Amino acid sequence: DGGITQSPKYLFRKEGQNVTLSCEQNLNHDAMYWYRQDPGQGLRLIYYSQIVNDFQKGDIAEGYSVSREKKESFPLTVTSAQKNPTAFYLCASESREYEQYFGPGTRLTVT
Amino acid sequence: QKEVEQDPGPLSVPEGAIVSLNCTYSNSAFQYFMWYRQYSRKGPELLMYTYSSGNKEDGRFTAQVDKSSKYISLFIRDSQPSDSATYLCAMNDYKLSFGAGTTVTVRA
Numbered sequence: 001d002g003g004i005t006q007s008p009k010y011l012f013r014k015e016g017q018n019v020t021l022s023c024e025q026n027l028n029h030d031a032m033y034w035y036r037q038d039p040g041q042g043l044r045l046i047y048y049s050q051i052v053n054d055f056q057k058g059d060i061a062e063g064y065s066v067s068r069e070k071k072e073s074f075p076l077t078v079t080s081a082q083k084n085p086t087a088f089y090l091c092a093s094e095s096r097e098y099e100q101y102f103g104p105g106t107r108l109t110v111t
Numbered sequence: 112q113k114e115v116e117q118d119p120g121p122l123s124v125p126e127g128a129i130v131s132l133n134c135t136y137s138n139s140a141f142q143y144f145m146w147y148r149q150y151s152r153k154g155p156e157l158l159m160y161t162y163s164s165g166n167k168e169d170g171r172f173t174a175q176v177d178k179s180s181k182y183i184s185l186f187i188r189d190s191q192p193s194d195s196a197t198y199l200c201a202m203n204d205y206k207l208s209f210g211a212g213t214t215v216t217v218r219a
Contacts, residue, residue, distance in 0.1 A: 006154075033207075040119060042199065042211040043155075058206070090154055098143050098203050102154035 003027070004103035006091050011108045013085075021076045021106045023091030029101075031094040032074040036060060036087045037105075043090065049074055078108065085110045114138050117200055117210025125218050130187040134200035134210045137181065141202040144176050146185045149197045149212065158198075159185065190217045 004025045013019045025032065031050050035043040045058030049068040063082025068074055078085045088107050092100040117134045124130055132146075143162055147155035159174040161167045161183075167174045175184040183202070187194055194217050200210040 004154075040211060042115075042117075042209040045206060048206065088152075097160075098207075099145070099157055099160055100201075100207055101157060102147075104154045105152070107152070 004091060004093055004101060006089075006103035006106050008106060009104065011106055013108070013110050015110055016080045017110075018077055018079050019085075019108065019110075021078065021089055021091075021108070023074045023076065023103060024072055025074075025091075025093040025101075025103075026072060027093055027095070027101065028071070029093035029095060030071065032068070033092040033094065033100065034058075034064075034066065034074070034076045035090045035092065037090055038087050046076065046089075078110075114208045115200065115202060115210045117213055119211050119213055121214040121216060123216045123218060124190055126190060126192060128190050128217075130185075130190050130194065130215055130217070132185040132187075132198050132200075132213050132215070134183050134202075135181055136183075136202055136208075138202075138204060138208070139178075139181070140204040141208075143203040144174070144183050145201045145203070145207075146172075146174055147199040147201060149199060151196075155199055187215075192217050192219045 007022045033048045034046040047066040049055035065077045091103045094100045146159040148158045149155040164178045171188045173186040197212040199212045
């Protein structure tokens with residue numbers, strides 16, 4: 001059963017703590033993406049990776065970090081430097097035909 | 112000005128009506144055009160994918176791209192309550208750019 005998984009579905013953290021969101025895919029896609037979704041703003045690109053051991057900043061990378069040590073995995077760390085971390089986070093992988101497939105998302109709440 | 116403009120709605124239609132959604136864009140380099148459907152608190156699901164200008168039909172869904180006008184549309188025929196969702200347009204040059212999404216409610 002191919003697809004993208006994200007965990008956890010809901011995450012609660014105190015302000016000042018770093019938190020890591022998991023994203024795994026078994027679609028054998030090279031490219032993976034992290035987006036943030038806020039009400040009324042659509043999806044904004046945080047980081048993306050076209051290949052293992054390489055990644056690029058997106059439009060709103062400040063306060064976030066990623067790694068891409070395996071093709072299947074692209075974890076996102078939300079650091080304490082991110083000023084407004086409460087949001088819905090979506091991970092996607094991309095086929096060679098540029099179709100992006102999304103995971104179910106992680107809703108992060110920081111208080 | 113945003114690269115991709117999409118009216119957020121909300122749009123409410125009776126069951127069986129045709130739903131018409133559209134986006135405009137400013138970047139002439141966009142080549143691939145997509146529509147995603149997103150149910151509340153879920154990840155977006157790829158609905159339609161088109162390359163360049165023209166029409167593409169898939170069941171009750173029709174996607175249109177007019178590159179000369181920088182305008183894309185999605186039509187949903189015979190709409191059902193299960194079509195109630197947020198619809199996001201997206202387009203691609205080296206990365207995917209999304210519209211803000213239009214929230215659609217189909218009333219039974």
